[in-house]
Amino acid sequence: MIWPLYFIIGALSAFWLVWRYQNRRMIAMASKIVGPPAIPLLGNALLFMGQPEQFVKLLRDLTTKYGSVFKLWLGPDLNIVVSDPDDLKVLLATPKTNSKGPQYKYMADLLGGGILSGSGPTWRKHRKIATPNYGKRAIETYSEVFNKEVNILMEKLRIKNSEPFDIYYDIVRCTSFTVCQTLMGLTREEATTLPHLEEIIDKTQCEYDVIFQRMTKWYLQIDPVFWASKQHSEQKRFMSIMEEFSEKILQHRLEKLKNLDDSKRDLMNSEDDAVINTQLSVIDRFILSQELDQDELVKETFTIFTSSQEASAKISSFLLLMMAYHPECQAKLYDEIKTVIGNDDRCLTDKDLKKMPYLEMVFKEVLRLFPIGAILQRTVNEDIEISSCTLPAGSSLVAPIYHLHRDPRFWTKPEYFDPERFNPENTNNRNPNAYVPFSLGPMDCLGRFFGTKLVKTICVRVLREFELTSPETYDDLRVFISVSVVSRNGFPVSLHRRKK
Numbered sequence: 001m002i003w004p005l006y007f008i009i010g011a012l013s014a015f016w017l018v019w020r021y022q023n024r025r026m027i028a029m030a031s032k033i034v035g036p037p038a039i040p041l042l043g044n045a046l047l048f049m050g051q052p053e054q055f056v057k058l059l060r061d062l063t064t065k066y067g068s069v070f071k072l073w074l075g076p077d078l079n080i081v082v083s084d085p086d087d088l089k090v091l092l093a094t095p096k097t098n099s100k101g102p103q104y105k106y107m108a109d110l111l112g113g114g115i116l117s118g119s120g121p122t123w124r125k126h127r128k129i130a131t132p133n134y135g136k137r138a139i140e141t142y143s144e145v146f147n148k149e150v151n152i153l154m155e156k157l158r159i160k161n162s163e164p165f166d167i168y169y170d171i172v173r174c175t176s177f178t179v180c181q182t183l184m185g186l187t188r189e190e191a192t193t194l195p196h197l198e199e200i201i202d203k204t205q206c207e208y209d210v211i212f213q214r215m216t217k218w219y220l221q222i223d224p225v226f227w228a229s230k231q232h233s234e235q236k237r238f239m240s241i242m243e244e245f246s247e248k249i250l251q252h253r254l255e256k257l258k259n260l261d262d263s264k265r266d267l268m269n270s271e272d273d274a275v276i277n278t279q280l281s282v283i284d285r286f287i288l289s290q291e292l293d294q295d296e297l298v299k300e301t302f303t304i305f306t307s308s309q310e311a312s313a314k315i316s317s318f319l320l321l322m323m324a325y326h327p328e329c330q331a332k333l334y335d336e337i338k339t340v341i342g343n344d345d346r347c348l349t350d351k352d353l354k355k356m357p358y359l360e361m362v363f364k365e366v367l368r369l370f371p372i373g374a375i376l377q378r379t380v381n382e383d384i385e386i387s388s389c390t391l392p393a394g395s396s397l398v399a400p401i402y403h404l405h406r407d408p409r410f411w412t413k414p415e416y417f418d419p420e421r422f423n424p425e426n427t428n429n430r431n432p433n434a435y436v437p438f439s440l441g442p443m444d445c446l447g448r449f450f451g452t453k454l455v456k457t458i459c460v461r462v463l464r465e466f467e468l469t470s471p472e473t474y475d476d477l478r479v480f481i482s483v484s485v486v487s488r489n490g491f492p493v494s495l496h497r498r499k500k
């Protein structure tokens with residue numbers, strides 16, 4: 001009976017020795033970098049067995065103990081956690097880290113190896129095809145849809161009483177319909193009849209939880225263990241509805257593209273940041289490029305949807321929750337809104353938003369505390385020298401953005417919500433690299449202008465009409481990381497109509 005056990009131990013030891021021999025250069029270079037003691041095969045993976053809330057504390061404690069650069073072995077993956085802002089700027093911007101890290105493969109299971117979770121030629125090709133729809137000028141054309149969808153959101157909010165409710169669910173519907181009619185190119189009618197739309201909207205966070213658990217729990221990275229888990233059946237169900245959802249979107253666009261005139265087809269050759277580019281949707285561009293097979297089209301369609309509606313809804317909800325928690329900031333922002341747009345419930349323009357500096361400060365403070373890319377990982381393709389060490393080729397760079405944004409070396413009272421950090425004087429006195437909400441370099445956020453404008457449009461319209469309170473206080477807020485930052489208790493707010 002004992003022989004099978006000897007066999008397994010022997011096979012694992014042989015694997016470990018061969019692996020050490022093949023990676024001896026990386027291991028030798030890693031030995032010069034500090035980090036917690038690792039055990040054979042698992043490395044430091046056992047440190048990550050706790051609850052999601054403990055993950056934030058764990059990384060903070062390790063940074064306190066080992067400093068701005070330290071190593072963590074997750075099984076055979078050497079992760080180098082860098083929280084020095086100047087090093088991070090160099091590391092995220094260099095082409096030597098122009099590939100997503102190995103943990104993104106769990107995201108790629110769902111989204112394919114394309115624009116959000118992929119690397120190399122596929123990522124480059126997809127990013128190039130999609131880019132014309134995301135530029136500063138291109139998104140000017142989306143103002144009408146943004147405002148129209150916010151009108152519908154406002155109608156829903158007007159019929160609520162002053163009982164607390166989780167505002168995220170109304171907002172994420174608004175952002176989802178907005179994305180369908182802009183980046184995806186659907187009519188509202190087509191969007192409302194998409195199969196499983198409601199279920200997808202409601203289950204997206206659960207799916208990100210599964211992905212993040214696989215990224216951080218070593219035993220879920222063993223395929224047979226994952227296949228036997230309940231997370232796998234949840235993921236399978238989600239993937240099947242996601243496929244039907246995306247296929248329907250593609251079907252709508254293929255139908256429209258049958259009658260596409262040549263002038264629009266020529267837009268495929270334009271890479272300028274121009275208003276005219278949005279006459280083709282991102283999905284149209286993927287189809288017309290003929291570069292993607294059917295599976296890639298399905299997954300990239302869902303990626304375009306989920307990367308935009310979820311992030312914008314989450315940041316809008318955090319911003320409104322922060323206003324409910326901080327009445328003095330809300331009053332200041334309301335004064336600014338009233339000065340710029342008066343009492344009318346009119347559509348917002350880009351010009352209006354530009355005249356609201358305090359809104360920009362509040363938005364930045366929300367992104368500091370609740371970043372969408374809370375922890376980023378990149379593969380180091382060639383050795384890179386930084387101030388304190390050399391990151392060896394084959395290792396992974398980990399950028400702990402959440403922790404950088406709360407690092408007391410750069411932020412006084414980092415846990416406090418204080419938009420004044422972003423007034424011109426305070427901004428000038430701080431290291432600019434300590435704030436990277438949209439990441440940096442060639443793999444930075446493609447949707448920063450889209451997201452910024454949509455979040456601001458939603459929040460200004462809601463705050464213009466309602467004063468927000470919450471049954472909870474900022475001290476009650478519990479957040480954890482699950483790809484992005486998640487609020488344990490959701491976004492509970494009450495709405496009170498303002499007097500005209």
Ligand code: HEM
Nearest residue numbers: 115116307308311372373437438439443445446447450451
């Ligand atoms: C408003 C809040 C948003 C924030 C703070 C944010 C932040 C980020 C960050 C940090 C990344 C890098 C992720 C990584 O390397 O793992 C990223 C990537 C990306 N974001 Fe956003 N995002 C936001 C909204 C959006 C929106 C609205 C869209 C689409 C319209 C979008 C599209 C993308 C895409 C396509 C990528 C992948 C880029 C690439 O790897 O080439 N994001 N975002």
